[in-house]
Amino acid sequence: MSTLPKDARIYVAGHRGLVGSAIVRNLRAKGCTTIIERTHAELDLTDQKAVDAFFAAEKPDYVFLAAAKVGGIHANNAYPAEFIRDNLAIQTNIIHAAHIHKVQRLLFLGSSCIYPKLAPQPMKEEHLLTGALEATNRPYALAKIAGIEMCWAYNRQYGTQFLAAMPTNLYGPGDNYHPDNSHVIPALIRKFHEAKASGAPTVTVWGTGTPRREFLYSDDMADACVYLMSLAEAPYTALLGQDRNDGLAPLVNIGVGHDLSIRELAEAVAKTVGFTGSLTFDTTKPDGTMRKLMDVSRMTAIGWQASTSFEDGLKSAYADFQANVIQKP
């Protein structure tokens, strides 16, 4: 295991997001001194010319591609055009500029929803493109699949070293707590907190409560990303797979390797928040994929595993909500 040179020029795209902010924390803790950041207002990553000019000026050595149009099941369903358009544009602009401006390594973040709706469980990297996708997030998933293929194509044609990491569902400090557009954990934190505060007797959970999800804490996700970017040459190129003839994309799953039902999740969030009322399930809302458990054996084989317990992760996510969301005017 080698490390990122402390003086390397490291661009974290999406540095104010859930994952990007955790990557910046991780890099700073490891002593990296030259972290390049741009807000959305400073650099619109869908603008190809602006992205190229930025790479020409800043010349990053390493790129974490954690900027994307992101949201939960409702947002994906409600804004499908934005999810495919923004994600295709952001990732195309950054991956191409990274090639032109000779970035040493790039880590592209996808999502577990790239795998078929009915993929065997746990889902392995080789299950990519073996079946139909889940309808609620197909535009987003197809953009992410195009990003993986683009990393692979550039590696083959131009000899770049671009790797794609597929995280499971994430949560943690700085999450999006929007009541409708967020993912399930921040949504439930808000719902249970507001119900407790108002004395409401019941909280409505979307869907049947039977789908299963796997959750990874954002600081663990960031640690996995930095671990991958810090790998010595041989294990890194082994993940890229350029020397193999097995037809596998430069792809690695990141997760915890176990899941729970949405009902069990809701009960855990209620306990964390201290809500003692009942749950109601709104079955007019979509369940989405019934199960998407990651096979994380590629990460464990290279010596990485998540370290935050679900109980601790939920506690710190709720603490973040209390400190940074409800305290704000």
Ligand SMILES: NC(=O)C1=CN([C@@H]2O[C@H](COP(=O)(O)OP(=O)(O)OC[C@H]3O[C@@H](n4cnc5c(N)ncnc54)[C@H](OP(=O)(O)O)[C@@H]3O)[C@@H](O)[C@H]2O)C=CC1
């Ligand atoms: N959260 C999750 O559960 C999961 C996330 N992922 C993936 O992980 C990555 C990070 O996600 P996450 O941190 O949760 O997302 P967030 O929404 O928290 O952060 C995304 C970041 O990208 C920035 N961004 C979006 N569009 C643009 C743009 N056009 N120009 C410049 N910046 C832009 C956002 O800035 P601004 O807010 O100002 O627009 C924000 O800082 C993404 O690739 C996502 O697909 C994968 C699986 C699960």
Ligand SMILES: C[C@H]1O[C@H](OP(=O)(O)OP(=O)(O)OC[C@H]2O[C@@H](n3cnc4c(=O)[nH]c(N)nc43)[C@H](O)[C@@H]2O)[C@@H](O)[C@@H](O)C1=O
């Ligand atoms: C990370 C992943 O995120 C999205 O997929 P998803 O896993 O289905 O995301 P979700 O977190 O929004 O929901 C998980 C489950 O939870 C249920 N659920 C209950 N109650 C609430 C609720 O109040 N809010 C939400 N959002 N969901 C709820 C909900 O019905 C579903 O069964 C993708 O679009 C895609 O973007 C992607 O990659």
